[in-house]
Amino acid sequence: MQVRSTVLTALLVIGFAATAQAPASLKGAYQGDFVIGAAINAAQITGEDARGDATLKAQFNSISPENCLKWESVHPQPDRYDFTIPDLYVAFGEKNHMFIVGHNLVWHNQVPAWVFRDDKGSLLDRDALLARMRDHIHTVVGRYKGRIQSWDVVNEALNEDGTLRQSLWEKIIGDDYIAKAFQYAHEADPQAQLTYNDYNLENEAKRKGAIALVTKLKAEGVPITSVGLQGHDSLTWPTVDQMDAAISDFAKLDVKVAISELDIDVLPPAARQQTADVTLNIQQNAALNPYVNGLPDSVQQQLAKRYADLFGVFLKHRDVVTRVTFWGVTDGDSWRNDWPVRGRTSYPLLFDRAGQPKAAFDAVIRAAGQPAS
Numbered sequence: 001m002q003v004r005s006t007v008l009t010a011l012l013v014i015g016f017a018a019t020a021q022a023p024a025s026l027k028g029a030y031q032g033d034f035v036i037g038a039a040i041n042a043a044q045i046t047g048e049d050a051r052g053d054a055t056l057k058a059q060f061n062s063i064s065p066e067n068c069l070k071w072e073s074v075h076p077q078p079d080r081y082d083f084t085i086p087d088l089y090v091a092f093g094e095k096n097h098m099f100i101v102g103h104n105l106v107w108h109n110q111v112p113a114w115v116f117r118d119d120k121g122s123l124l125d126r127d128a129l130l131a132r133m134r135d136h137i138h139t140v141v142g143r144y145k146g147r148i149q150s151w152d153v154v155n156e157a158l159n160e161d162g163t164l165r166q167s168l169w170e171k172i173i174g175d176d177y178i179a180k181a182f183q184y185a186h187e188a189d190p191q192a193q194l195t196y197n198d199y200n201l202e203n204e205a206k207r208k209g210a211i212a213l214v215t216k217l218k219a220e221g222v223p224i225t226s227v228g229l230q231g232h233d234s235l236t237w238p239t240v241d242q243m244d245a246a247i248s249d250f251a252k253l254d255v256k257v258a259i260s261e262l263d264i265d266v267l268p269p270a271a272r273q274q275t276a277d278v279t280l281n282i283q284q285n286a287a288l289n290p291y292v293n294g295l296p297d298s299v300q301q302q303l304a305k306r307y308a309d310l311f312g313v314f315l316k317h318r319d320v321v322t323r324v325t326f327w328g329v330t331d332g333d334s335w336r337n338d339w340p341v342r343g344r345t346s347y348p349l350l351f352d353r354a355g356q357p358k359a360a361f362d363a364v365i366r367a368a369g370q371p372a373s
């Protein structure tokens, strides 16, 4: 008995030491709560960015394709698909046992002009565009059936006031282009999770529009399983209450929530409105780019607190939040360096330009109730 309890104590001590010494990881800290993802770029997919890949393998258990599965990349010409990078993307996720996301199928950006036109350059009619959309979705989703677990089916279909955006999809097909896109994706892979993905859904008017949209889709039996709250946030927006309310509202509709593109801007706002509209392009000036030589510690701490506060909300809703995906691995990778102003030095993520964890990383680990490294 004595020997047995001594051995047990020794094992416990060794076990504890091993736990205490293991470097903290994001995926480990949130194990059982939700998966932790990152959007990955071509250099990470091909292995050229070895440092980025090491961080991805150590820290993340989900990936999203930053650009390679968008229509213009994967289907640049009517009769030509290019699956070179997407195939490597899916193989990377499988090799590392990650939850693999597909982004995205139907969007008004990064879609070639030919998609909406016939050989003579005239706009297609409803049936022809639906046929083209179906063909694209069946080809892309079908290729990765059972391998890509979740698709962003329709991206950014709403205006800020909650009305439907008058994209060419909407103008040519009509409002039901959204339902059709989900139906085609479901036909192509009945097991895949299917998401409506957008930004600014924490704002009331746009959120109301999204709630109406999801409610209608559900009532019609459209196979939507989740809403993606992109999470292109700032130090002050959305408030913790707005975030909390948005997740609660979607949970009531019996859909899951993915925080799908998280990053937090610390730079002075260049646009009047909080947005993630990729077409914005504002002139650079020094006042808009104050941290070229590094982020002051006070801002570093603000960012850390902000991340901890948001993760507190995600954890509170761990029953409905399935995934929290960062839009990039390191600050150097982020689209925020070039949007909405080109050539700024931005600090929106958890890893710095040298790939080192920032104070915000420790704060996110601690928010899970884990000791930071």
Ligand code: 9MR
Pocket: 066, 067, 109, 110, 155, 230, 261, 276, 277, 278, 335
């Ligand atoms: O991060 C992406 C960037 O590299 C591209 O240039 C940009 C072009 O449209 O798209 C960025 O990703 C966007 C995502 O696909 C949808 N939501 C907003 C994201 C940031 O713009």
